[in-house]
Amino acid sequence: MKLTVAHTPDPDDAFMFYAMVSGKVDTSMEYEQVIKDIETLNYEARTGMYDVSAISASAYSIIHDTYALTRSGASFGLAYGPMVVARSEVDTSSNAVIGSPGPGTSSELLYRMFVKKDANLKAMRFDTIPDQVKNGLIDAGIVIHDEQLTFQEKGLIKIVDLYQKWKEFAGDLPLPLGFNAIRKSLGKEVIATYIKDFENSIKYAMNHVEEAARYAMKYARYSDLELETKFIRMYVNDLSVDFGEKGRKALEKYYGRAYDMGLVDKFPLEIV
Numbered sequence: 001m002k003l004t005v006a007h008t009p010d011p012d013d014a015f016m017f018y019a020m021v022s023g024k025v026d027t028s029m030e031y032e033q034v035i036k037d038i039e040t041l042n043y044e045a046r047t048g049m050y051d052v053s054a055i056s057a058s059a060y061s062i063i064h065d066t067y068a069l070t071r072s073g074a075s076f077g078l079a080y081g082p083m084v085v086a087r088s089e090v091d092t093s094s095n096a097v098i099g100s101p102g103p104g105t106s107s108e109l110l111y112r113m114f115v116k117k118d119a120n121l122k123a124m125r126f127d128t129i130p131d132q133v134k135n136g137l138i139d140a141g142i143v144i145h146d147e148q149l150t151f152q153e154k155g156l157i158k159i160v161d162l163y164q165k166w167k168e169f170a171g172d173l174p175l176p177l178g179f180n181a182i183r184k185s186l187g188k189e190v191i192a193t194y195i196k197d198f199e200n201s202i203k204y205a206m207n208h209v210e211e212a213a214r215y216a217m218k219y220a221r222y223s224d225l226e227l228e229t230k231f232i233r234m235y236v237n238d239l240s241v242d243f244g245e246k247g248r249k250a251l252e253k254y255y256g257r258a259y260d261m262g263l264v265d266k267f268p269l270e271i272v
Helices: 011-021 039-048 107-114 126-135 147-154 162-168 186-206 210-219 225-235 242-261
Strands: 002-007 030-034 054-055 067-069 075-077 083-086 097-102 120-123 142-143 157-161 177-181
Touching: 002 011, 002 039, 011 030, 011 186, 011 210, 011 225, 039 075, 054 107, 054 162, 075 225, 083 126, 083 162, 097 107, 097 126, 107 120, 107 142, 107 162, 107 177, 107 242, 126 142, 126 147, 142 147, 147 225, 162 177, 162 242, 177 186, 177 242, 186 210, 210 225
Parallel strands: 002 030, 002 054, 097 120, 097 142
Antiparallel strands: 054 177, 067 177, 075 177, 083 142, 083 157
């Protein structure tokens, strides 16, 4: 049996899938990978296009009828998360134009939950946001992925740390960001087989960090292996293998606040 697995070119995703798509671990099924940016996958998941798809935490509230979240492959912020950057201090309570990676992303939902619910957010490709801020085309921007480590090189400053906002709200619970979802129609046996293969792939990468990071470089936006490895270590951790009860509690807290604020509808949280 072959499953189509869609994930992003971001180094943490490529790192986790490396072993299973490169034959470094034995797998019980075949896997065909599709690589697209996260906001595209958030929207394509609405059609059930892929057997497995990377998604933002916020997007799951829309596709829960078709997909279940897998306990493996998650990116939780343990000490880091999206941040808002600008050329100088910006009044975020005003109608300032804030660049966003897109309405389906966790970072935009976090901004609406913890900074300004009715913010003037302008969707754009996430890796263009720092330059748009630098060039004065927007007042500030939400940065994710590698740009969290490079925005200062463009003369920008951090004006909001969304991880700190989350921590003030949720204490020591990790910050839900990115996940993998699997089509429920595949059935319990296929889902369990996939999860075992994926867990083995993540464990292999975590035990062969440089090897897996070098593989991830083929998709990276930057050519700096040290930078990309730093980013991988930020978001691939023990919770990526199995986020367990701690991850579930964090998701319940996350969706609970979003629901209370009218930002998502209520839905059952299904984790496999």
